Amino acid sequence: MISYPIEDPLYRVILISIELLIAFIFMEIASYFLYKYWTNKKTKTPSTVELDWSIIFGCFGIAFFFYIYGDFFASGNRNLFLVCAYLSITIGGTLFIYHLELTKTINTHFKLTIFTSCLIGVFIILYAVFPMILQISASFISFFAFVIVIVYFLRVIKRIWSFYKAHSTGLLLAILIWIIGYSGNTDMAINLFGTIWIRILGDCLILTGIVLVGFFVNTIPSLNEIGWREKIKYIILTTISGVSIYSENFREQKEVNEILLAGGIWGLDIFLKNILDEANLKTISRGSDVYLVEKGSIIMGIFIVEQDLKLLRYLLKKLILQFEFYYSSILIDWKGDLNLFKPTKHLINSIFAYKKI
């Protein structure tokens, strides 16, 4: 049984140093995501993923400050700081889940938000009435929280899996290491293993986890890649000579005149090629409207999107390749019947995993 506050100089120095470091790195990551969200909000459409992650990392950071104070500096009222830490994580979790439900990342119709907000009351009651079972209850509740975190990250990873397999695997591994580390950090783990070294190991794992999260998130060019699906506005496929053969409006309020637009972009491409050496039209940007242009051997694809993302270009290339695979023989002596290309919506559905058809 460990007595608090921890007085042994060896444990104290190691634990305070590592846990302060964890708290600061959590706060650093939270600030990084908040800054990204804030700057994107000013310039482009903000990615809600950034705000979600900022909330969750920030609340964990604050919780760690409470843990440190409660375990090393508070004399006699450790439970008060523990409950503050739990409340910090619960409030953060409630905001996080509310945001996920609001943006329909998870379709649970605010049931989880109601449930997690009730936990705030549960913790206060436990602290006031049943302080003896406060920690054990928190351990069970945190198990539930871990399940939500894993489900959330699985959903996030699913969206970018096709293009970022290694990054996604790394990110998931990092989250698992973080969760295992967090479990090792609890009183339950210390009592189970009978040594405080398990907390040190837990801290090291949390640190490793968040460093890996930072690394893998950084290697993805933009977190907006995760929300790529919401960025698509319009898809236009044209023949290589600029005749529109298929278009689909995903969420533009106004209909785009795709016949004229396709011809115009084709004309622009030809014009620039004539004027500039080696010009190969890739993108036209107009504030929050970005036209991604990609050419195959017999067709040209135009994506009207909110942001130039690597994943979107990859998917556009994939669509062109598959379209050419299925329709190349038809396009050779095509007489102008657009109905032939109607099944393209199934192709788009399979590539973009849209359910709206």
Add this chain to the structure above:
Amino acid sequence: MDLIGFNKILTEISIDFNLIIAVFILQIGLFFIKQWYNEKKAYLSNFLILGFGIFFLFISLSKAIFAYIIVNAYYYYQSPYSFENFYFYYLLALAFIAFGGIIFTFIVERQIIKKTKYILTLIFAILLVFIPFATDYLFSNSILTILGISIVALSFFFMIHAIKQIYGKVRQKLIISSIGLIFIYVEFLFASYNIKQLIENLSNYPAFIYFPIQLGTILGCVLIFYGFYGYSFLIESEWRNNLIALFIIDKIRNIELYHKDFFETGIRREQLLAGGIAGIIRMVKEFTESKKDIDTINLGNNFLVLTHGEKIISALLLKKETQIARHFLKIITLKFEFLFWDYLKYYESYKERMSQDEMYKPIDMLIQDIIKM
């Protein structure tokens, strides 16, 4: 809790903060090395940013060793000097600073201050040779002081050089970074033995001074990140070399008013380009029934950046898109309309009296002034 108790808590946290500061400085080093690596992948050579990264890496190692000494001294010994193998760790920390200094100075002398002919690098190398023999307080402290002054001077020289190269928002960010650097060096100053002694003699609660300074150091690290985040330092600082050609087009008449090639271009039929750009912008606007104007066209190898004034469109053909080039284009557009408003408004009548080249000749001076070619 009384002030003594609070001072005790803050002292312990301040002691443990040393490791956190070392980790944050390590992050800065890795951040710069990553930037260098990304640019290397894009076939760009930028040893300055690599030098800055390695320098911070060594500084963080040195800070970590100092943190080890301070933490051990606090928990197990009365004074750092009574700590076992104190001089070994202390001199190792000094050697790391000197190593970082040598690498950074070498790169700075190679790329920026060629006049010094590697004398500064040599000074660092000599200091490094002396470090193993600095086993008494006076000698080691003198070396630390010389190293400290040199690295502070050198890093600020680098920052000032970088700020001078850059305009607009990026310049503001670099100034903020420099403030961050000041925070870090202030902490280093307050971590020195002499200043510590002075504070402890002057105040009964020294932690109330140390703790905010250490928090300030972490803030300093964050400011450095902020200053270099969101753009490529090399590409931005080399913005002049990315310029290919500038076109100023009359929006209403669809004619080219001015054009300047910054070096041999592969552009054919420039008049056609000017007219074409204006036509395309109008065409795309009409197709999509949108009020927004095209601001960038990515051409694979090059970028065409556009700024729309009231009467003109300025187009800048670039090898790489940079924030500074966009800032430069905005200034050109504003100044051009300001200077030649009458010409733009009554173009036909002025055209009869003077040639177009004569009309817009003064803009050459403005461009040269901005680019300082």
